[in-house]
Structures are given as C-alpha cells and as structure tokens.
Amino acid sequence: MTPTLIWRCPTRNGLPPLPAVASVVTVLVAMWSTASLVEVDFARLIGSLGKMVSFAGNMFVMPEWKYLPHLLGKMLETIEMTFLATAIALVVSLPLGLLAARNATPHLIVYRLVRDLLSLMRALPELVWALVFVSAVGLGPLPGVMALAFVTVGFMGKFFAETIEVIDQKQVEGVSAHGAGWFQVRMFGMLPQALPDFVGTVMYILDHNLRAATVLGLVGAGGIGYDLVMSMRLFQYDRLLPIAVSIYLVVTLLDRLSDQLRRRIIHGAKAKI
Amino acid sequence: MSIISIKSATKRFPNGFEAIKGISTEIATGSFTVILGPSGAGKSTLLRLMNGLETTTSGSVHVTGETLSKSNLRKTRSRVGMVFQQFNLVERLSVVTNVLTGRLAHRSWLGSLFYLFRNEDIEIAQEALARVGLTDKAWSRADKLSGGQQQRVGIARALAQRPKVILADEPVASLDPVSSEEIMMLLREICDRDGITVVVNLHQVDLAKRFADRIIGMNSGRVVFDGTPAELSPLTLQTIYKRDEIENDTNLDLALSYA
Amino acid sequence: MKPKQTTPSTSTLPPKPRNLFPVWLAALLALLWLIVHDLEISFEALAYGLADMGEYFSRYRKPDFSELSRYLDLMKITLATALWGTVFALVVAVILAPLAARNLAPHPLAYRAAREILNFMRAMPDLLLALIFVAALGLGPLPGALALGVHTAGFLGKFFAESLERVGKGVYEGVTSTGANFPQIVMYAGWPSIQREALGYLLYIMDRNVRMASVLGLVGAGGIGLALHDTLRMFNYGQSAALILIILGSILIIDYASAWLRRRLS
Numbered sequence: 092m093t094p095t096l097i098w099r100c101p102t103r104n105g106l107p108p109l110p111a112v113a114s115v116v117t118v119l120v121a122m123w124s125t126a127s128l129v130e131v132d133f134a135r136l137i138g139s140l141g142k143m144v145s146f147a148g149n150m151f152v153m154p155e156w157k158y159l160p161h162l163l164g165k166m167l168e169t170i171e172m173t174f175l176a177t178a179i180a181l182v183v184s185l186p187l188g189l190l191a192a193r194n195a196t197p198h199l200i201v202y203r204l205v206r207d208l209l210s211l212m213r214a215l216p217e218l219v220w221a222l223v224f225v226s227a228v229g230l231g232p233l234p235g236v237m238a239l240a241f242v243t244v245g246f247m248g249k250f251f252a253e254t255i256e257v258i259d260q261k262q263v264e265g266v267s268a269h270g271a272g273w274f275q276v277r278m279f280g281m282l283p284q285a286l287p288d289f290v291g292t293v294m295y296i297l298d299h300n301l302r303a304a305t306v307l308g309l310v311g312a313g314g315i316g317y318d319l320v321m322s323m324r325l326f327q328y329d330r331l332l333p334i335a336v337s338i339y340l341v342v343t344l345l346d347r348l349s350d351q352l353r354r355r356i357i358h359g360a361k362a363k364i
Numbered sequence: 365m366s367i368i369s370i371k372s373a374t375k376r377f378p379n380g381f382e383a384i385k386g387i388s389t390e391i392a393t394g395s396f397t398v399i400l401g402p403s404g405a406g407k408s409t410l411l412r413l414m415n416g417l418e419t420t421t422s423g424s425v426h427v428t429g430e431t432l433s434k435s436n437l438r439k440t441r442s443r444v445g446m447v448f449q450q451f452n453l454v455e456r457l458s459v460v461t462n463v464l465t466g467r468l469a470h471r472s473w474l475g476s477l478f479y480l481f482r483n484e485d486i487e488i489a490q491e492a493l494a495r496v497g498l499t500d501k502a503w504s505r506a507d508k509l510s511g512g513q514q515q516r517v518g519i520a521r522a523l524a525q526r527p528k529v530i531l532a533d534e535p536v537a538s539l540d541p542v543s544s545e546e547i548m549m550l551l552r553e554i555c556d557r558d559g560i561t562v563v564v565n566l567h568q569v570d571l572a573k574r575f576a577d578r579i580i581g582m583n584s585g586r587v588v589f590d591g592t593p594a595e596l597s598p599l600t601l602q603t604i605y606k607r608d609e610i611e612n613d614t615n616l617d618l619a620l621s622y623a
Numbered sequence: 624m625k626p627k628q629t630t631p632s633t634s635t636l637p638p639k640p641r642n643l644f645p646v647w648l649a650a651l652l653a654l655l656w657l658i659v660h661d662l663e664i665s666f667e668a669l670a671y672g673l674a675d676m677g678e679y680f681s682r683y684r685k686p687d688f689s690e691l692s693r694y695l696d697l698m699k700i701t702l703a704t705a706l707w708g709t710v711f712a713l714v715v716a717v718i719l720a721p722l723a724a725r726n727l728a729p730h731p732l733a734y735r736a737a738r739e740i741l742n743f744m745r746a747m748p749d750l751l752l753a754l755i756f757v758a759a760l761g762l763g764p765l766p767g768a769l770a771l772g773v774h775t776a777g778f779l780g781k782f783f784a785e786s787l788e789r790v791g792k793g794v795y796e797g798v799t800s801t802g803a804n805f806p807q808i809v810m811y812a813g814w815p816s817i818q819r820e821a822l823g824y825l826l827y828i829m830d831r832n833v834r835m836a837s838v839l840g841l842v843g844a845g846g847i848g849l850a851l852h853d854t855l856r857m858f859n860y861g862q863s864a865a866l867i868l869i870i871l872g873s874i875l876i877i878d879y880a881s882a883w884l885r886r887r888l889s
Contacts, residue, residue, distance in 0.1 A: 098480040101461040103503060105486075107479070122710060125703035129764045130845075142759040171658040178655055214874045218750075218838040218848075219867065222855050227679045232662045233669065306750040309841060310852075313662070316750075320842075323754050335751070342746045415800055442802035452797030456815045465811050469802030476807045518797070525801055 155329040162318070162330075166337050169314035172232050173301045176239035181293060183244050188251025194263075195255050195277055205248070213245025217303045221312040232313030239300055239307070246299075250292045251285070258284040294349035301345050305338050366390035367529055367561050368414055373423035375409050383409040385585035386423070391529075396555045397563045398572040400589075401582035402605050407565040410582070411531050414563065415444050428528055442469030445522025449534035451514040455507035459498065459517050462506050463489040466524030485524075492523040496550060512543030519550060530554065532564040536571070544568075548575050569601065686868055687861030694847065694869050701846035702873065704764045704839065705832040708771025712828060715776035720783035721809040726795065727787055729805045741784070745777030749835055753844040767844030771835060775828050782824040786817040819888055826881040833877050837870045 099105035187205055189195045196202035217238045224234035258281055266280035308316025315334060322330040368391040375384040383406040391397055399407045412418040413425050416437045425432045427440050445466070453462050467485040468476060475481070493499050496516040501509060506517060515535060522530050532551060536544035548564075552575050555562040566572050572579055573593045581589030581596075581604035589600045688694075719737050721727050728734035749770045756766030790813065798812040814821070840848025847870060854862040 097482055098475065099483060099486055100479050101458060101464050101481060101486070101489075118706075118710065121706060125699075125706060128700045128703040129707050129768050131707070131765060131768075135760060135765070139759045139761075146755065146759060168662065171662055175655060175658050175662070178651075210875070210878065211871070214834075214871050214878070215867070216834045216838050218841065219851065219870070222852065223867075226855055226858070227676060228669070233664050236662070236664070302748055306748050309750060319751060320754065323758070335747075338748065338751070339743070339746045342748075343742060346742070346745065417796060417800060438802045438804060440802075441800060444800075446797075446800035448793060448797060448800075450793050452791075452793035452800075454794055454798065454812050454815050456818060457811070461811075465798050465803065465807075466801050468798070468804075468807045468811065471807075473804055473806040476803075476810050479810070521797070521801065 149326075149328045150332050150335075152329045152332060154333040155327075158330050159333065162315075162333055162337060165308075165315045165318055166341060168232060169304045169316075170301070170341065172236050172239065172307070172314055173297065173304045176236045176243060176304075177293065177297050177300055179236070179240040180243035180247050180296075183240075184247035184251055187244065187248040188255060189277055189281075191248055191252035192255035194258075194260070195281055197273070206252070209245045209248045209252075211245070213242055213249070215242070217242045217307065218310060221307050222310050225311050230311040230313075235304065235307040235312030235314060238312060239303060242303075243296055243300060247292065247296055250296075251289060254285045254288040254292070255281055291353045294352050298345055298349045302342060305342070365393045367393040367428055368563075369426045370410075370413070371424050371426070373410075373413060373420045373425060375406075375413065375418060376421045383585055384413070384420075387585075387587055388423075389580065389587060389590070391561060391563060392578075393528075393561055394555070394559045395561055396552060396575065396577045397561075397580060398576035398578070399563065399565045399580045399582060400567070400569065400572050400604060402567065404584075405582040406585045407582055408533050411533050411563065411565055414529070415446050415531055416440055417446075438469055442525055443528045445525045445527035445530040447515070447518045447522055447530060447532040447535045449537045451511075451518045451538075453506040453514055453517055453521075455505070457506060458503055459493070459506055459509070460486075460489055460502045462517055463492055463520045463524050466492070466521040469525070488526070489520075489524050492520040493517075495523055495554075496520045510543075511539050512546060515539060515543070515547050516550065519547070519554075523554070527560060529561045529563065532562065534565050534567070537567070544571065551575075569596075572596075682860040683864040683867075685861050686864035687859075688865050690862070691865070694850065694866060697840075697847040697850055698837075698869055698873055700764050701836045701840075701848070702833060704768045704844075704846055705771065705829065705836040707768035708775065708836065709825070709829045709832050711768065711772030712774075712776040712779050712832075713825060715772070716779035716783055719776070719780045720787060721805075721813060723780060723784035724787035724813075726790075726792065727805075727809065727813060737780075737784075741777045741780040743777070744773050745781065747774060749774035750839070750842055753839050753842045757843045762843045762845070764839075764845030767836060767839040767846065770839065770844065771832050775832060779824060779828050783817070783821055786820045786824075787813050790816045822888055823885060826885055830877060830881055833874060837874070 100107045102108055187209065190197070190201050191205040191209060193202060196205070220238035220241050221234055224237045228234050228237070262284060263276060263280040267276045271279060304314050304316075305319070306314075306316045308314045308318065309320050311317065315338065318330065319334050319338075321327075322334060370387055370389050372386055372388050373384055374382065374386050376382045385406075387410065399410065401407050409418055413420060414427065416425075416432050419432075428443060430436055430440065432440055454465070457465075461479075464481055464485060467481060467488065471481065471485070490499070490502075493502055496519050498513060498516055498520065501513065506514065509517065518535075519530075530551070535551070536547050539547065548571055551562050551564060554560050564575075573596060576593055579589065579591065579593055579596055580587055581600065583604055583606060588603045589596070719741060722729075722733045722737035723741055725734060728737070752770035752773055753767050756769050760766045760769075794816055795808060795812050798808050803811065836846055836848075837851075838848040840846040840850065841852050843849070847866060851863060851866045851870070854866060
C-alpha cells in the first residue's frame with residue numbers, strides 16, 4: 092500500500108482512464124493556444140457587464156406602437172419564407188433522398204455522387220448563400236428563399252436517405268415478390284415505411300429554417316433580420332424590444348409545436364408495434 | 365430487538381391505488397424474513413417504504429431506532445442496502461465502479477465529480493466482490509455479465525455499503541433456477557455470517573419455506589399471515605394467494621398442491 | 624357477419640373511408656401560392672435571374688489565392704471561435720441538463736427554471752446574440768464565441784436532458800438506494816448511461832458552430848465571414864471564390880473527421 096495515494100479512480104492502476112485524460116488535455120491545450128486568437132480577456136468580460144446591464148436597462152422602454160403593423164408584416168414575411176423554402180426543398184429532397192439511400196439507389200455511383208452533392212449543399216450556412224444570391228438576383232425575399240431551400244435540400248435529402256436505409260427490408264421484399272417494378276417497389280414498399288420519420292424530419296427542419304430566416308435580413312435577403320440590425324445600429328430600443336420579443340415568441344411556439352408533434356408521431360409509431 | 369418497525373403504515377399512490385392498507389410489523393435484528401404474496405399484493409411497496417424510495421401516506425417507518433424522514437433519508441439509505449429484481453446496475457460502468465457506488469453516501473460530492481475514491485473504499489469493494497465470488501470479473505463492463513452474475517454485483521454493491529439491513533425485491537424473479545438457488549444461498553449466508561438483517565420479497569413458496577426464519581404473507585395490501593415456515597399450511601397459503609371474487613379457485617388449488 | 628355471395632352488389636368493397644389527403648394537398652398548394660403572391664416573387668425575375676445565373680457563377684471561376692495566408696489566419700480564428708463557443712456550451716449544458724431532466728431534478732421548481740433558461744437560450748438566434756455582445760464587448764471573436772456558446776448551450780442542454788430522461792428508472796433507483804445525493808446520482812447513473820449519445824450531440828454541435836462561426840464576421844464578431852462580406856460587396860469575385868473554397872474545405876474536413884469519430888463511437 093502506498094500512503095501517498097489516498098484518492099484513486101476505479102481503474103486497474105488507480106489513475107484516470109487515458110482516453111478521457113488525453114481528450115481533456117487536447118481540448119485544454121487547444122483552448123489555451125487559441126485564447127489570444129479569440130481575444131479572451133477576462134478583464135474585458137467583467138468590464139462589459141456594466142454595458143450589458145445598461146443595455147438591458149435600455150430595453151425597458153415603451154414599444155413604438157405605430158411600428159407594430161410593419162413588424163407584424165415583416166414577421167409574416169419571415170414565416171412565409173420559411174414555409175415556402177421548406178416546401179420547395181421537400182419536393183426536391185424526396186427523389187434525391189431515394190437516390191442517396193444505399194438500399195434504394197439505382198447504382199452505387201449515383202449514390203456516392205448524390206451523397207457528395209448533398210454534403211456540399213449543406214456545408215455552407217444559409218447566410219453565405221444568401222450573400223451570393225443577393226448579389227445574383229438583388230435584394231428581397233427571393234434570394235432568402237433560394238438560400239434557405241438550397242441548404243435545406245442538403246440536410247433533408249441526407250435525413251430522408253438515412254431514414255430509408257433503416258426501413259424493414261422484409262416489407263420491401265413482400266412488394267417486389269409480387270412483381271412490382273423498380274419505381275413501384277420504392278413507392279409502395281419503401282416510402283410508406285419511412286413516412287412517419289419524414290414528418291418528424293420536416294418539423295425539425297421547419298424549426299431550424301425559422302431560426303435561420305430571422306437573420307437572413309442581415310444581408311438584405313428578406314424577413315425581420317434587416318429591421319433587427321437597423322434598430323440595433325440606430326439604437327432604436329423602442330423597436331428592438333418588440334422585434335426581439337416577437338422572434339422569441341414565434342420561435343418558441345414552433346419549437347413547442349414541433350416537439351409535441353414529433354413526440355406524438357414517435358409514440359404513435361410505438362403503439363403500432 | 366427489532367431493527368425495522370413499521371407502525372400502521374398506509375400508502376396511496378397519486379392515481380388512487382391503495383397499495384398498503386394499514387400494516388404494523390417489526391423485523392428482528394439479524395433475522396431472515398421473506399415476504400410472500402401474489403403480484404400486486406404490495407410486497408414491493410412495503411419493501412420500498414423501508415428504504416425511503418416511497419414515503420408513507422400515513423403511519424411511520426423506523427429504521428435502527430430513527431423515524432424515516434426527509435432529513436435522515438440519505439443516512440438511512442446508507443445503512444440499508446437494496447437489491448432489485450432487474451439488478452439496476454449502471455450498465456456502462458465497470459463492475460468495480462458499480463460496487464463502489466455503494467460507498468457514495470460516505471463520500472463528499474466533490475470527489476464524486478471526478479470519480480475519485482479512497483483506498484479504503486476500493487478495499488471494501490474488493491472484499492465485497494470476493495464475497496460474491498466475482499473478483500475475476502472486476503474490470504468487465506456490467507452489461508457483459510450474465511443475469512446471475514449481475515445480481516451478485518447488485519448484492520456486492522449492497523454489501524459495500526456495510527449495511528445493517530439488506531432488502532431484496534424479487535431478487536430471483538429474472539433468473540434461472542440454478543442462479544436463483546445460488547443467490548438465495550448467498551443472501552442466507554450473509555445473514556448468518558455477518559449478522560446482517562435480510563428481508564426478501566418472493567413469490568416462490570418453496571424457496572421461502574427453505575430459506576426463511578419468518579414468513580410474512582401479504583394479500584391486497586394487508587398482512588394475512590405471519591409466522592415460521594413450519595406454520596405455513598396449505599390453508600394459509602390459500603388465504604395468501606386468494607384472488608378476489610373467485611369462490612372456488614381450482615387453478616389456485618392445483619398450483620398450491622405443487623408448492 | 625356472414626358474407627353473402629349470391630348477389631354481385633355485396634361483393635363490392637365497403638364504402639371507402641373518406642380520404643382527406645387531396646383536400647389537404649389542395650389547401651397546402653393554395654397556401655403556397657398565396658405566399659408566393661404575398662412575397663411578390665415574380666417568376667419572370669426568377670427566370671431572368673436563372674438565365675443569368677450561369678454567367679454570374681462563371682465570374683467565380685478564377686479563385687484568387689493571392690492573400691491565402693491572411694485567409695488561413697482568419698479561418699483559424701473562426702475555428703478557434705467555434706471551439707471556445709462549443710466548450711462554453713458544453714460547460715453550461717452539463718450543469719443545467721440534470722436539472723432540466725424531469726426524473727432527476729431535485730425540485731419541480733429547479734426543473735421549470737432550468738427548462739425555461741434552456742428554452743430562452745435556444746430561442747435567441749446566435750447572430751442576434753452576437754450583435755448584442757459586440758455592442759457590449761466591442762468588435763472581435765470573443766463576443767462571437769459567447770454568442771455561439773449561449774445559443775448552443777440551449778440546444779445541447781435540451782438534448783442532454785432528453786437523453787437523461789430516457790435512462791431507465793431502475794438505474795437511478797439502484798444508485799439512489801445506496802444513499803447517494805443528487806450530484807452523485809447524476810455522475811454515476813446519469814452521464815455514464817448516456818455518454819455515447821452525449822458525445823454524438825457534442826460533435827453535432829461542434830459541426831454546427833464551425834458553420835455558424837464562419838458567418839459571425841458579418842456582425843463584427845471576427846473571423847472569415849467579414850472578409851467574405853467585404854469582397855462580395857466590392858464585387859471581387861476571385862477573392863470571394865477563394866474564401867468560399869477555404870470555408871467549404873475546412874467544413875468538409877471537420878465533417879469527415881466528426882463522421883469518422885462518430886463511427887468509431889458506435
């Protein structure tokens with residue numbers, strides 16, 4: 092017995108497990124060496140607390156009431172962009188998802204190509220594409236919808252493909268055993284099985300897209316984001332407050348709604364088994 | 365001397381079901397008691413009352429002379445080990461770590477944050493594992509073990525607490541006959557050699573008769589029999605296993621004739 | 624019921640249950656048409672734009688890597704911002720998640736409070752948070768890292784809490800019955816049971832933060848986003864293309880790395 096070692100980990104040698112230590116040390120070293128890049132400065136952080144408080148204090152103002160109708164219009168535009176982009180992406184993603192699923196694709200080369208295409212599409216955030224599309228087609232909601240739909244196809248296609256890959260192959264065999272064609276097998280054997288999960292995915296993506304749509308206005312791609320930045324830059328706190336509150340409300344509402352719906356679908360699916 | 369005493373305890377669940385309908389009983393120190401009864405008789409609830417996993421609706425539970433309350437819950441639990449039907453091990457942790465969780469009540473939460481234990485804890489855990497004959501499996505992950513082995517880890521965890529009492533809730537219901545036999549012998553031996561009071565819930569009459577000092581029969585929330593295994597007659601078995609609203613239960617007679 | 628086989632009329636199917644799918648589809652299409660109308664998206668402009676798109680994208684044909692080392696430095700800052708944000712989110716989520724798990728929370732009030740804090744953090748878009756933190760802290764990557772951290776702590780905390788809620792009741796009871804207290808139950812029954820899922824979520828959040836960090840520059844929160852914004856503003860397509868390629872490459876590398884890690888975990 093070594094008297095020096097009073098505390099031990101529940102491992103053979105009494106030391107913490109190597110992989111855990113190695114990953115913690117790696118992260119700490121990475122953080123320490125990048126602290127200057129990120130300009131971490133605790134004095135500055137603490138000093139900013141006063142500013143944060145005074146900023147929060149500024150928010151306690153009477154909202155500018157006559158701005159509200161305009162705000163509602165912009166918020167509606169944000170929601171409309173979300174829905175339109177998701178709907179367009181849905182139509183495009185369904186066939187792409189089939190092509191990118193290992194068990195449904197006509198050929199492995201197609202599978203690889205579509206997979207890579209999808210991962211390219213979702214690699215860059217909406218805002219980058221919005222920047223590009225704004226300089227291509229001009230300001231307004233159109234580039235916003237295009238950017239949202241573009242990135243969403245990347246995510247949705249991948250999720251769909253993954254859902255199709257885990258369906259029950261026996262049911263598919265049941266359909267193809269009766270002489271159904273290539274397309275018929277996919278329509279009647281595969282899609283019905285994947286449908287409940289698809290609905291969950293669409294709700295999740297709708298949620299994500301709404302969050303993204305609220306900030307697209309930053310680069311002039313429509314929605315509430317433009318007003319948000321302007322009121323921030325011009326210190327119009329009587330506008331900033333209702334904007335922030337309305338974003339919070341709409342995002343939270345959809346978040347709860349999609350949570351509920353997904354839970355219902357999951358439980359519904361379990362009940363059937 | 366009784367180590368646990370229950371005074372006119374009742375338990376009503378939020379859904380309105382009354383699991384315990386007024387029970388008063390004492391458990392003698394160092395005894396081996398089996399609670400016998402059909403499913404839904406309230407055996408589990410009674411056992412969980414003794415560990416504070418459930419609280420009484422009315423009446424009180426006293427363990428080692430102290431009345432169970434929110435303030436001494438942790439202290440009481442550290443003195444009362446519990447063994448579960450489904451073992452309730454943390455599957456991703458090693459066997460040793462699972463056993464060491466039995467020492468948690470004696471350690472501050474700060475050490476627990478970093479999974480640190482004292483040498484003496486490790487020794488206690490090793491001793492407990494040796495006791496249940498699993499020293500060679502110490503570093504395996506808990507979910508890699510068979511059911512009987514997992515239950516022995518569960519008993520080792522209870523032993524590592526250095527408890528005054530071990531409560532076992534249907535410890536053999538998920539095991540095959542051979543493992544069941546081993547687990548019951550182990551519990552009996554712990555009772556005899558370490559002087560630890562053991563209370564076991566069972567639904568197998570033969571195991572109860574062979575291992576118990578005392579049998580408490582329960583039916584729908586009440587004690588309907590309390591005595592030695594020798595006093596357990598076919599007639600009393602009928603009252604224990606009596607089902608409501610069935611006058612001549614031929615299935616029951618048939619089942620009991622094999623018991 | 625006994626089937627009658629004599630008359631052909633009874634051999635037809637029972638009346639088909641009314642299928643409302645076409646109605647829903649029509650309503651949805653009408654809604655989408657209304658939206659298109661309301662957003663004043665003209666298909667002419669779109670067609671016109673699409674026709675020009677080929678010509679437009681051809682301007683990006685020649686990436687200009689003359690300032691490569693500056694871009695790489697910016698990308699390094701972006702990655703560092705994502706790392707700091709993710710670690711911040713992890714720390715906050717690890718503290719809040721056990722409180723926000725219904726079956727673990729020591730008190731219903733703690734549960735409600737933790738849930739609401741997580742919801743609030745999730746509801747605030749990270750760019751809005753970045754705007755606020757830039758106003759308070761001044762320009763630079765630090766407000767960006769904070770914004771990412773606060774926003775994704777909400778997500779990570781929610782994911783962790785939901786995983787903790789799915790752990791079997793017996794596992795918690797087993798540790799509780801030994802007399803363990805709340806932090807001990809969390810450390811010995813909670814995290815070990817969900818470690819694999821939790822690592823998956825963490826990698827997902829890291830991925831997401833790298834993507835988002837590359838646009839935070841737009842609001843003055845440092846990194847490569849600002850450079851991209853500026854070059855696009857000045858119609859400097861060559862440099863824009865170079866920047867996009869660098870962002871794309873870094874994200875794809877991180878993507879592959881985390882996919883590889885995830886495979887190793889399962």
